Amino acid sequence: MNKLGNNTKTAKAEKFNYENLIMHFSPLKKARTILKAHNVEVLKLLQKRIGGTIDSNLLNEGLKINVCKFAGACAKYCLDTSGRGEFSNVQIARTAKTLHYLMHKPEFLNELEKEVKNAIKRTKKKGLKLAVRLNGTSDLDFTSFISREAVENKDFSEVQFYDYTKDFKRFNRFLSGNLPKNYYLTFSYDRLNHKKVYSYEAMLLTYLERGAKIAIIEDDLKALIAKNPTFGNYAVIDGDDHDLRFLDKNVKGGAMVSLKLKKTK
Numbered sequence: 001m002n003k004l005g006n007n008t009k010t011a012k013a014e015k016f017n018y019e020n021l022i023m024h025f026s027p028l029k030k031a032r033t034i035l036k037a038h039n040v041e042v043l044k045l046l047q048k049r050i051g052g053t054i055d056s057n058l059l060n061e062g063l064k065i066n067v068c069k070f071a072g073a074c075a076k077y078c079l080d081t082s083g084r085g086e087f088s089n090v091q092i093a094r095t096a097k098t099l100h101y102l103m104h105k106p107e108f109l110n111e112l113e114k115e116v117k118n119a120i121k122r123t124k125k126k127g128l129k130l131a132v133r134l135n136g137t138s139d140l141d142f143t144s145f146i147s148r149e150a151v152e153n154k155d156f157s158e159v160q161f162y163d164y165t166k167d168f169k170r171f172n173r174f175l176s177g178n179l180p181k182n183y184y185l186t187f188s189y190d191r192l193n194h195k196k197v198y199s200y201e202a203m204l205l206t207y208l209e210r211g212a213k214i215a216i217i218e219d220d221l222k223a224l225i226a227k228n229p230t231f232g233n234y235a236v237i238d239g240d241d242h243d244l245r246f247l248d249k250n251v252k253g254g255a256m257v258s259l260k261l262k263k264t265k
Contacts, residue, residue: 018131024138050103214256215257
């Protein structure tokens with residue numbers, strides 16, 4: 001069963017000669033809520049995905065995991081219910097996929113690998129390049145999956161992986177050049193993380209000085225500049241033009257990636 005798909009924004013990639021695929025999980029701990037509301041449908045689809053009996057212990061452990069453990073203000077405005085995400089069948093499918101990953105990660109990643117390889121062949125026939133965002137509505141560390149090329153001789157070298165993240169440690173590894181070369185990260189600003197992280201603004205400015213690109217809702221950007229005018233010294237990229245954030249490398253130095261707040265159901 002497919003793990004990768006597209007949406008209105010990723011569809012814009014073709015004008016840049018890319019096919020842009022994205023993977024959506026149930027964000028935060030929402031899988032528990034959807035399972036409670038659609039128990040029969042979710043479990044039936046999950047059983048089909050794993051191809052066997054559901055282990056109740058693995059299921060209960062999976063339901064405890066927050067796939068967006070660094071979320072702050074975004075929890076209220078999550079795009080999980082935008083577009084096709086408003087439909088119950090989509091929510092059910094995302095929940096089953098999330099639980100499949102959390103319960104049977106090795107098998108899930110093996111299937112994902114095959115899907116990526118098939119996408120490589122398909123895009124080549126179209127004369128396009130392939131870009132894959134594995135965290136559409138999650139913030140999980142897929143570094144080891146993307147690194148399979150190096151450690152297991154897997155051919156992912158032609159794929160441009162990218163994500164947005166609020167994971168400070170992973171983003172620092174990215175800025176230090178310690179992530180796969182074909183994995184690009186954009187840091188996501190969160191106004192609530194001011195309360196969680198000491199000297200949050202200073203950290204962001206350090207990121208910008210190191211050439212980072214920081215995604216931020218346009219109203220938050222205005223408020224941030226009003227509070228600290230130094231942020232106004234950096235270039236602003238229209239983040240709604242497309243989702244191929246790795247192309248932001250063409251903008252010299254640090255920059256803010258401005259995004260409009262999307263409507264959700």
